[in-house]
Amino acid sequence: MPSPEPEPQEAPAASAGESADPVHEAPRPGRPALWVLGLAAALSLGGVVYSLYRVLGMAEGLDDTGVMLLANNLFSPIIVTAFAGAVGGAVAPRLILKRRSKGPRRAVAALGFTVVGIIAAVVAYLSFSVDADIALALALVLFGSALVGGLFALPARSVTVVAGLSATLLLLLSMYARGVLQRTSTVSLFSDPLDEYGALGSAVPFITGLACGLCAFLYLRRKKAGVKLLGHLLAGAIPGAIWLVSTVLAQIGVEAVLNIGLEEVSALDTAFLALSFQWQYNGSMTAMFAGAFCAVLAYGLLMPKAPKAKAAKSS
Structure with a gap:
């Protein structure tokens, strides 16, 4: 007598904590890179405020000459603070949130660059x-500069942000x-002082920009983060973008400082500031x-092609 066929059984349902497909986590920037950026941001911020204090000689307040010196030297602390704010926004989620946590990354990033802004503002005010x-x-x-710079840390791909900030550090070192x-x-680097603001002066930012773009690409390639074309575009553009927004903030800050400290600005000083800001832009x-x-x-020429693309090309 033939034995009865076993009844088909349903496969056990996957539990709530399991998934059928493996979860691929997005690559995260390594702690060494974040430590380097954080240390560089802290040292550069403290150094630029101290240097500004020494240049101005604030023992007895500022006279008219001191106000103009502050206006002419305001760009450096602003771009450094914007960089520090972006670094604070990138470092805070990596240090506070756990690796598998899906917590509010952008809220933690905002907390990070806000704290940096408060520290920079307090140090500047006390100095x-x-x-x-x-x-x-x-x-x-400086507080506003940290907040604006921190916005660069908000994109979802933190690896792209860190690549751009690494390139920004190279930009600051070149400056x-x-x-x-x-x-x-x-x-002199220029045969004529006005060459600094002309075509010859434009060659320096162009060469520096190329170096920053290559630096961002090399970081992304080393991390093997799977960042596509737009990610490389963003990482390479971050240094120049931070420079651009810092110039806007510097122009606003210079106007505020001059309105507070001076009753009238000479035509020569006005022309010099206008020429300087034009070069910065x-x-x-x-x-x-x-x-x-x-x-x-570099992404198009140096990035290794995927195996599927190679197989399709050879067939």
Whole structure:
């Protein structure tokens, strides 16, 4: 007598905590890169505020010459604070949230760059508190710079953000090196002082932008994060974009400082500031274009092709 056929049984349902498909986590920036960026941001922020304090000599407040010196040197603390705010926004989620946590990453990032802004504002106000009005204006400008810079840390791909910030660190180092070279060298980089603001001066931001774009690409390639074309475009453009928004903030801050500290600005000082800001705008947009272009070009030429693409091409 034949044995009865076994009844078909249904496969056990997957539990709520399991999924049929494996979960692929998005790559996250490594802690060494974040530590380097955080340390660089802290040192550069403290150094630029201290350097500004020494240049101005705030023992007895600011006279008219000191106000103009502050206006002419305001760009450096602003771009450094914007960079520090972006770093704070990138570092905070990595340190606070657990690896598998789906917590409010952007809220934690906002907390990070807000804390950086508060620290920068407090340090600036205490350093220049001899002149309360100037100190308050400077503190508000730096606080706003940290908030605006922190917005660059909000994109979902944190690896792309860190790649762009690594390239921004290279940009800041090149600015610092250029300033040191111009102060210490007896030979000018330009045959005519106005060349610094002309076509010859535009070559420096372009070359720097290319280096920043290559730096961003190399970081993304080393991380093997699977970032596509738009991610490389964003990472390469971040240094120039931070430079651009810092120039806008510097122009606002200079107007505020001059309105507080001076009753009238000479025509020569006005012309110099206008020429300086024009160069900053041109340089930032040149660096942003060059960085994005280099990162995208490197992605197309140097990124290894996927095995499927190679197989399809050979068949």
